[in-house]
Amino acid sequence: MGLHLESDSVQPVQHHFDYLTQRATLGFVLVAILTIAIMNKIDSILEMMLNHLNPCNTVSCLTLYEPASWSVVRWLSAVMLSILCILPFALFSMYSFAKPGLTQSEQTVMKRWMMTSLTLAYGLLFALFYFFIPSLYDFGDRIHNDAGLTSQYDAITLFTFALSVFWALLMTYMLAFGTIIAGSLGLITENNQDWWRVRILGIGGVILLLSLPGRWNGTNIVLLTIMVLFLEFTISKSVCRAMEIMNPKAIFDHEGRRRLVTYVDCSCQGVAYPIDTSPENTGLLRYESLCSNIDEREHLIDTVARYRLTDVIIGGCDSTPLPASFQNSIQSGRCKMRGLNLLELQGAVPATNPTLQIEMNIQIANMTNPWSSNQRFKECSKRYQHSGIQSFQFVHEPHLPELRENVVRILTTDWRENEINSFKTIHN
Template sequence: MSVLLDADRNTAPQSHIDELTRRVTLVFLVVAALTLMWFTQVDRVLSALMDHLAPCAGDCLNIYEPAQWSVVRWMAAVLLATLSSLPLMAFNAFRFAKPGLMQTERRALGLWLVATMMFTFGGVLVLLYSVLPAVYQTGYIHHIGIGLEAQYSAVQLLTFAGYVVTVWMTAVLVWTTTVILGRMGWLTASTASLWRWRTYGVAALVLVATAPETGRSVVLPTLGIVMLINEALGHRWWNLLPTMRGELIETFDSMGARRRQAIIDCSCEGANAFGGLLEQRSEASIRVNGLCTSSVEREKILQFVVVAKLTDVVVTGCNTASCPSLFKENLQSLRCNFSGMDLMGLASHRGDPSYVHPHELEAAIIAATPLSHPGEVSRRVKHWAAEQHLSMVQLNEELWSEGLSPLLIEDGTGITLLPNLNPASTKTS
């Protein structure tokens, strides 16, 4: 599936791979260089950190496994280098992804990167300078209270602190992702399961892969806490319907395939007198000002199709001939059918083109719905007329009495909405 926006360039995939390789290589080289730089200072950093984290004033910290101490030093250097490289990582990620994102997606990615870095650095400082010393102090007081001698492993103390920092970074990624997606309108009932699998899957993988041997038993409780907080943060979006008027209902066509249809209520830059006509109806619809003239609104529709997983989109004003071919190709890439009611064409033969009969509107919606074969349109129109307790003869007589043309039903070929051919018509409003 490939979607090419109006401002995009049709670039060969190899150029994207080359750019990705350059940026990833740059990040790895910087992380490696910073790791070596931090390793020369890691003893001073760890010494200062242990002095701050130590729960006792005396010599209660010992190194029982010198080999493990070397591992801790390298892990600390890598962690410090990674934290130091976060701004560079964020910048390269944004620059690489920017050409392929919609305007709202670029804004969401920028907010997510900034929020993630701010909460990560702020949380790490709070953990190392306030929370962990308080936790260690509480444990020390408990040990002294029950008569135990306070002797602790410096390796385990620092390993636990490093794992807590990793847990916090992972949790921030999950929480900020949920909040940003919800605020941008992308987290809805139709996408909730997908984003749950993505965020919780990554979180579980990171927590399991980085857990120390002595901390394996806390992985599941920790993951559960992260998930519970995330569910609480996103509770207002998990069951939210996509942004639109009306209700999006799944239906089945004559072949049994699922269909999810929405109507684009386009005012055609003011030329369509029927703009806003669907506001009182129950069909799922989204209002735009000029689909064929505004690239921003076309991106809005594409995003709406992706989020709501639409299979059919119907525009009200025209027959889609004036819409850019690139927009149609993008909808085709998204496996979404595109058709038009052409209400302006239907009303262009009248003295007052601002009037449309409710029966005509209903028939136009049905006629514009892409179905398996034309005869299905006739069947649905007849079924709808029966629900109104009208035969097709009675329905057409009602239209004719108001100076409007009847609906031409041709079995096996579908429905035709005729222009006003009634010479006795006096309907002007």
């Protein structure tokens, strides 16, 4: 099941397929029309390119070893030029198709990536064919002349080599730039960097290898190696370590499942008791009012998806007052949401009350799953012992007595009888 946002409208899958088919068909039609139009001028375009790529002073060193392949080059060049012409339209269509399923931060990433990539792609193409590749050919030709060799170059090879280098650099740039943008917005974290690495390196490497002519020749291996090394360096530098969320670390439950737990300090518009710290290896987020602020709820949904959170624990309430659509969105991200219900325990007592602060500190640790009941018991016992108060009272929801000074209320709604007796034995 995919992640659903609160603002998502329920649309049948066929609706998305129809839109995608419409845009793809229009794109193919535009490519076909432009290809036919460019074919009328392709010979003069290729002649100009050959004169620029030719490392010799004359055309006598250019040879066409496979005349039939020249027709393929003509058509492929026309198709490539037509694709470059409609690239802005293709990117706009891609964004329009993906926009309904993206969060705000993902939309920002995609727009920045598309605008910058489009500009730099045209610049890279121009620099590659007019400066770098001709300079490389000139360097090789000088080596041949110094060795006393007569140079003869295949015109088709000149084009295919240049296109291979361009394609490899373009793919590397697009993947690296997207990685950098994702890292700058906090999408790549220490928890999900391997997930990104498999997709960026795996998919990018396979596509590059399958799309280059010659498959496992020396040039392609070098290009693939350079791309993998550069992308690995980019990913390692893009991992977000200083984040708005205190980075949760993996906790293994009693079944050995990997859990990522984050506490949410929702102040309920300044009414609820604030959570300053969360238990060890857990994360912490702060919001003003999740119930009334859809932007905060969408940010939490985005955070759940970004950090692969498995458990979200709300501070102020027990999570039931939150909109059903929001709870469904969290569940669609394979995340379980619960609440500490600190507001019920706090009542009308001010947050500065020393006894209340001790109770809240204990209640934050009064949780099971992924922790075991034994871990919960030890942590609550340790926090009570450090408080220095000698009196405590076990209470059960929904009947919570009023706060009394120097008497710590401990919620034992889901405590077993032996845990209650052990606590009394230790601290009485």
